[in-house]
Every structure is written in structure tokens, then in C-alpha cells.
Amino acid sequence: MSRKELVKRIGMSFFGVIICAISVGIFKIAALGVDPFQSFMAGLDSLIPLSFGLLYIIVNAVLLTFALVFDRHYIGIATFINLFLLGYITQFTYDFLKTVIVDPSITVRIVCLVIGVVVICFGSAFYMTADLGVSTYDAVALIICNTWKKGKFQYVRIITDIICVIFGVGLFLLAGGKIADIPTIAGIGTIITAFFMGPLIEFFNVHIARPFLAKK
Secondary structure, three states: OOHHHHHHHHHHHHHHHHHHHHHHHHHHHHOOOOOHHHHHHHHHHHHOOOOHHHHHHHHHHHHHHHHHHHOHHHOOHHHHHHHHHHHHHHHHHHHHHHHHOOOOOHHHHHHHHHHHHHHHHHHHHHHHHHOOOOOHHHHHHHHHHHHOOOOOHHHHHHHHHHHHHHHHHHHHHHOOOOHHHHHHOOOHHHHHHHHOOHHHHHHHHHHHHHHHHHOO
8 A cells, every 4th residue: 555545545534534423413413313332322421421522432442452352453543533533523513513403393303314324424435445444343343253253244233233222221211311212312313324324335435435545
């Protein structure tokens, strides 16, 4: 890999992580469910009195330690970009959008959900195409599947996603959250991100991210 290509890949990683972080902030405004790992983080955030950015770093540092112990080849530059940036950018985006979109109607929330899905798929395409490491959460399923040989990735990932949602909801309720409010962290948005993002990410991969990387 040439220096020029490495710089381009690092730039794509930064761009992808920033876009994904913004999308999570939009998901939080929609309050119709976030992706499974963010469901867990939302439950933890409601229970532990720390800023979301700091909490995100702590949780991912634990997962990073797991990956470094069992199979560190999944860890790269993009892993650390994700670890240190995503939580803080998500919190900034959410705090800003709350001042712009005050008490959103269900129509506005649905529009935000759709925008959030498109934006996270767009960002994910750049992040994945850059191929400079995966997030610490992604590394867990990859290690279980490829290093420990405990099943196919798609099934292992579904199991880890379900565990995240269950723990997220449990922590949310433990923090005093209402049962009626569970769909705000584990709802239709969670189902969409868990099962239906693949085709849209691949669309952006094929038509935008890969051509951008290949462009001289």
C-alpha cells in the first residue's frame, strides 16, 4: 500500500466514523430505537452518571482489551478513531439537534429515523471500504466466529446483537426507565439496523466508497 493510498484510507476512516456518529445522534432524536450496540450503550448511559463520550471510551476499551488478548489483527487505525471520536461526536450531535428539533412529532421522528439509516449506511461504507480495522464490538463477533470457530458470522452477530439489546433494556429499566419508553432505545430502528442495513451499505460501497478509493 502506497503512502498516498494509506492517507486516503485514513481520511475515509475519519469521515466514515464522523458520519456514523452523526447518524447515531439522529437516531437518538428519532427515539424509535438505535442499533443493538447503541441500545446497550443507551441503557448503560441511563444508569451510570458519566458523559456518553467518556462512557463509550470505557466500554470500548474493555472490548479492545478482549480483542488484543484473543486476536489483535482485527485492530487497526480505524478502531482507535472509532473508540475516541464516536461517543463525543454522537453526544454533540444529539445535544445540538435537541435545540433545533424540540418536541418532535411522530412524523418528524420517522423522517429522522429514515435519514439516520441512510446516513449510517453511507458512513459505514467508507469506514468498511477503508479496511483499516473494525470497531471493538465488530471484533468480538469476528473473534468468536473466525478465531474460536464457534459458528458462522451472521449467526454469531445476531446472538451478540440480541444480548446487547437485552442488557440495554435491562439496564434502562434498572435505571428507572418506563416499560412504555423501551421502544426509544430498542424499537423499529433497532430491527432495521440489525437486519436490513446490508443492502444499502453495499449500494454505497459499490457506487461511492470503492470508486472513491480507486480514483487516482
